[in-house]
Amino acid sequence: MRSSTRVPLAVAAIAAASMVVACSAASPDTSTSQADDVALRMTIWSANPDHVAVFEKLGATFAEQNPRVKSVKIESFNLAELDTLVTTQISAGDAPDVSWLPVESSAEYIKAGALMDLHDTIEATDGFDMDDFIPSLLERWEVDDAVYGIPFSTGPLIMYYNKDLYKQAGVKDPGQLIAEGNWNWDAFRQTSKELKDSLSIPGYALNDFDFKNWTRLLPYLNAYGASPWSDDATKCTIDSSDAVDALSVLHGMTFDDGSMPVPGQQVDFWGGGVAATSAFLGSAANLGDVSFDWGIAPTPAGPAGNVVATGQASIVAFAAGNHTKEATEFVTFLGSKDAMAEYSGFFPPIRESVLTPEVLTQNSDVLTPEAVIPIIEGVKDNGKVFPVTESNAAVADALNSSLDEFFYQPGVDIEQALASVCKNVGPLLP
């Protein structure tokens, strides 16, 4: 046989063999175990030893109370890897039984049937006290009577500021603006520019943003009554006049005033490189290491009032897990009042009974009950959980990518830029 015909034949043979072998590979076994020695796996995105320890302790308690459950293993990973980890493990037939899940992913996971309904288990649990949950903060996880997750952490985006830098620049800090009753985006933009002109460092930066995370724009959008999409998540609204007004402030601060870092510029609030930042309440742990006098405040208000952009994460049971019954019971156990009291010192809860300044600051070396009272009031009265869509992965990718392409550029027509963003995002909304 000539070598020129041997090679294609060999390639064809390998391809055919590949298909046969791959097609004959065992399909994932998703059957539910009936054994009495169930080992549950729970994934969380914190490697903080205290966080891991509290869930390990609760897992051990649950295993003691349930003869069918032998153990609960807590596995830590990075939030950015959540989708990769979960989808890979589901495909491999080895999904975690229980996991934390950010609210942005809730609608997409619920629509795909990836989450277990907890309603019946909750109903059957004595003393669960569902009425103790603040209803507006639970709604992202409810569809009719079904409950797909127990929010364990509902953290507002708040403002952290460096009092020393404001003092050095001779500019009013957010605390002083609040005392004057002048705490809004226009006033904050003005003081940020004055600080930048005086000290040549940015007055404000969005934490964990890097021009790739649209959720960090929500303090602006919420204050102006805007949202990236409509309430029913069917129409892109980031090109609305309210959104244009809101994002004009951010654009102006970035490209006109120079009081916010431009794309690619690295700044660090915790190292003293910027005067203020907005970050989750949980970031207060970083304040223990800073060397400056600091303060915290709600994010500035706007024409729509003082709306608090609130992130949320729930504990969910995966339908693709191998022990769905036990997983559902474990999630319900973790949502009970006693269990929630164990970890509420680390994660702001949505149970009225434990959402108190004392509980929230019990594990903090830096926060005081007095300091967090306005934050808690803000969440209770004006907390607005991040908007969600059933196409979260695609929409978030298109939104981040389009904002980067059309909006995070100097000298653009903001109305046109946001209209271009909607042109890309709109078709992805169901």
Add this chain to the structure above:
Amino acid sequence: MMTTQQRAAATSAPGILRAPKRGSSRRTPRSGRSPLHSGRNLFGFALLAPQTLGMLVVGIVAIGGVVQLSLTRVNVLAGTREFVGVDNYTRIFGDPNMAVVLSNTFFFVVVLSIGGTVLSLALALLLNQKLVGINIFRAAIFIPALVTTVAWTLVWGFILQPGGLLDGIVGLVGAGPVPWLRGEWLTLAVFAFIQLTKNVGINMMIFLAALQAVPQELLDAAHVDGAGRWTRFRHVVLPQISSSIIMVFMLMVSGSFKVFELVLLLTNGGPGVQTSVLAFEIYRQAFRLNDIGYASALSVFLFVLVIALIGLIWQFRKRMVFHESE
């Protein structure tokens, strides 16, 4: 009188003697195969078999799995798959982003393979000298190859950031700030530079070894014939190192299709998809958009592209590599 090239070929007689004329090469082993010879072959195959089998099995399952996935629409969250035939492949040609992604990918293939080969050969020629302390220069160029790509990229991220070191340097002459990571072709050129400087050391070392293996007597003979420096390089050195050139070129071609970390860490493919490449697009579709079927089709497409290009170069080697056509 013999030309320089003929003399070079004649002087490297051992190589020619080991390459008998066509026909004789097949007869000799068959007619003269001894039990000792067969036993030695068997022993060789036995040594190779476990590794080859392992690689074949892993490779076959992986390739087959990707091909199979590429023919399906996968809902990873629901754990379901639906057979869609070649839909994912036809989608590739209708994808509006693909024109940019493919042109960026081929930009890297051309620049990194041709530029990388020429640059590393030039550096090897420059450093193939017996000077005091020459090893310091060789090490300086080779060291980046020892650093992980992620660390290398992060350092460049700091250098290129607005107000960073590079902006400071161009600012000295009153220019800038330059949007190094925001401007389409400029950013691609920056990426190509970072990737080139990262890997040029290894290729340079391969060329250096090849250059030092060029027999001195060939160069002396050419010199005696009156060949100048360029003629010696063109007609003696280049043919002698041609197999190394083709090997480096092929490695650069296949490697340049896999530019990924730079894109992920420095621009995330943006703004929009202006700096995205095929390898990054596969990652984005699979792990950000959960579209495993389409990502698999893109993977198969990339696989075929690489194989086709390498196959083409392999065919061309007969003309380009000295002795290869004999």
